[in-house]
Amino acid sequence: MRDHPAAGEKPVIWVGSSKRALLRFPARVVRDIGAALSVAQYGGIDPAAKVWKGQGPGVLEIVEDFDRATYRAVYTVRFTSAIYVLHCFQKKSPSGVRTSRHDVELIEKRLRDARVDYQERYGKGAT
Numbered sequence: 001m002r003d004h005p006a007a008g009e010k011p012v013i014w015v016g017s018s019k020r021a022l023l024r025f026p027a028r029v030v031r032d033i034g035a036a037l038s039v040a041q042y043g044g045i046d047p048a049a050k051v052w053k054g055q056g057p058g059v060l061e062i063v064e065d066f067d068r069a070t071y072r073a074v075y076t077v078r079f080t081s082a083i084y085v086l087h088c089f090q091k092k093s094p095s096g097v098r099t100s101r102h103d104v105e106l107i108e109k110r111l112r113d114a115r116v117d118y119q120e121r122y123g124k125g126a127t
Contacts, residue, residue, distance in 0.1 A: 015110040022088040029064045033073045036062045084114040
């Protein structure tokens with residue numbers, strides 16, 4: 001495993017339990033989400049990624065369906081020097097297409113935490 005990203009590659013920073021949650025997903029889902037995050041590290045947007053509603057530009061979700069279940073990874077590319085993975089979860093909303101309030105609030109909190117972490121790592125004026 002590399003300690004430093006390759007040229008042009010942004011590091012991935014995992015917020016809270018997002019990495020542990022991802023690693024509990026089925027192996028194929030982990031691989032596909034990892035590949036989509038790799039695309040994001042080089043400035044691209046994987047076809048499985050779409051804008052996360054409610055947070056405006058720069059917050060995206062990767063949606064993977066597997067074995068009649070839906071898995072999601074929400075991340076932000078709002079920062080110049082890093083990708084922050086905010087939350088990974090299996091969609092279990094009882095209300096159909098709507099994401100649970102708990103997941104939405106957790107993503108909002110982790111986005112704030114990511115902003116603070118980014119400023120600490122890269123400087124107060126960094127974006």
